[in-house]
Amino acid sequence: DSGVTQTPKHLITATGQRVTLRCSPRSGDLSVYWYQQSLDQGLQFLIQYYNGEERAKGNILERFSAQQFPDLHSELNLSSLELGDSALYFCASSQPGLAGYEQFFGPGTRLTVL
Amino acid sequence: SQKIEQNSEALNIQEGKTATLTCNYTNYSPAYLQWYRQDPGRGPVFLLLIRENEKEKRKERLKVTFDTTLKQSLFHITASQPADSATYLCALDETGFQKLVFGTGTRLLVSP
Numbered sequence: 001d002s003g004v005t006q007t008p009k010h011l012i013t014a015t016g017q018r019v020t021l022r023c024s025p026r027s028g029d030l031s032v033y034w035y036q037q038s039l040d041q042g043l044q045f046l047i048q049y050y051n052g053e054e055r056a057k058g059n060i061l062e063r064f065s066a067q068q069f070p071d072l073h074s075e076l077n078l079s080s081l082e083l084g085d086s087a088l089y090f091c092a093s094s095q096p097g098l099a100g101y102e103q104f105f106g107p108g109t110r111l112t113v114l
Numbered sequence: 115s116q117k118i119e120q121n122s123e124a125l126n127i128q129e130g131k132t133a134t135l136t137c138n139y140t141n142y143s144p145a146y147l148q149w150y151r152q153d154p155g156r157g158p159v160f161l162l163l164i165r166e167n168e169k170e171k172r173k174e175r176l177k178v179t180f181d182t183t184l185k186q187s188l189f190h191i192t193a194s195q196p197a198d199s200a201t202y203l204c205a206l207d208e209t210g211f212q213k214l215v216f217g218t219g220t221r222l223l224v225s226p
Binding site for chain 1 (some may be wrong): 203
């Protein structure tokens with residue numbers, strides 16, 4: 001158990017809908033990262049937050065947005081869903097968010113868009 | 115363009131042998147490199163981190179080397195066990211702020 005929790009574990013929805021994925025980092029970790037993993041793309045970095053502020057962005061679609069709240073939990077919002085958004089979404093956390101720190105991954109949310 | 119390459123074919127070895135996995139990268143100058151293990155349907159688990167000024171790092175049966183001239187890292191598991199069967203991912207920090215870029219991973223299968 002990494003100490004990172006993600007809810008829900010599974011999500012099945014239809015195209016065009018909007019969903020919210022939730023992540024609670026390990027106690028004391030200030031940085032939260034979101035990743036998308038699909039069969040053809042591997043593990044792709046989406047976005048990083050550090051103590052409530054956005055720090056780095058990957059190839060995150062405009063239909064996707066995220067935020068980190070004062071209690072450090074984070075949410076990833078996916079809207080206007082398409083079939084291709086079906087994937088495993090992982091949240092990870094780390095300590096200061098500086099270089100050289102391992103990331104602790106949550107169990108993931110499996111999103112299926114029908 | 116920037117690329118991280120890991121052998122996409124599965125690596126099959128016998129229990130007790132040493133498994134060696136390769137991670138090659140181009141157009142990056144990472145200060146450090148990380149290795150993770152991922153089991154099907156689960157989140158990656160951190161194994162080792164090696165910095166650019168370190169040639170080798172060990173942890174129990176695991177060993178990682180980092181050659182910044184060759185732009186290559188090798189990951190070794192000695193005395194492999196069936197429980198070591200998993201996908202192993204290497205990752206580089208693209209920005210120095212933990213924006214990790216992952217390779218596609220190599221699946222290791224250890225047969226009894």
